[in-house]
Amino acid sequence: MKSLKYVIVSAILAFGIAAPMVSAQDDSAPKAKRSGGSHDMTAAWLKGITDLTADQQKQIDAIKADIQAKKVTPKDAKDKVRNILTDEQKTTFDANAAKASKGKDSSKGASSKKSKKGKGGEGGGGGGDE
Numbered sequence: 001m002k003s004l005k006y007v008i009v010s011a012i013l014a015f016g017i018a019a020p021m022v023s024a025q026d027d028s029a030p031k032a033k034r035s036g037g038s039h040d041m042t043a044a045w046l047k048g049i050t051d052l053t054a055d056q057q058k059q060i061d062a063i064k065a066d067i068q069a070k071k072v073t074p075k076d077a078k079d080k081v082r083n084i085l086t087d088e089q090k091t092t093f094d095a096n097a098a099k100a101s102k103g104k105d106s107s108k109g110a111s112s113k114k115s116k117k118g119k120g121g122e123g124g125g126g127g128g129d130e
Contacts (some may be wrong), residue, residue, distance in 0.1 A: 041067075041074060041077075041100070042060065042063070042064055042067075042077070042081060044096060044099075044100045045078065045081060045093055045096050045097050045100065046060070046081070046093065046096070047092075047096050048092050048096065049085070049089050049092050049093065051089070052089075056084050056085070059084050060081055060084060063077050063080050063081055064077075078097060081093070082094075082097075
């Protein structure tokens with residue numbers, strides 16, 4: 001009987017020690033995903049622009065590094081990248097930036113609509129017969 005108690009206590013301790021390790025691994029995955037955000041952003045802005053010179057690419061890589069280091073805001077980075085481009089490249093860049101900001105705005109709108117519904121607007125319950 002004592003050996004069964006030891007086995008049960010050992011199993012509980014083993015699971016108790018392993019559980020925080022598993023959750024620590026889960027916490028690290030979203031952080032890694034977020035760190036690539038600036039690369040995704042600049043990639044979206046530059047989509048379809050295939051004729052970057054080596055000098056332009058070097059400057060854009062430096063801007064990406066500044067974004068990662070939080071030395072510049074995304075808006076400032078966008079302006080810096082745009083200033084590097086030729087007039088022809090700027091046309092594509094502007095179209096891509098407009099699409100990217102439109103997508104960002106629509107996601108904000110969806111979340112604000114949700115919060116308004118929850119305050120008793122449509123079909124809500126809050127009113128009463130007086």
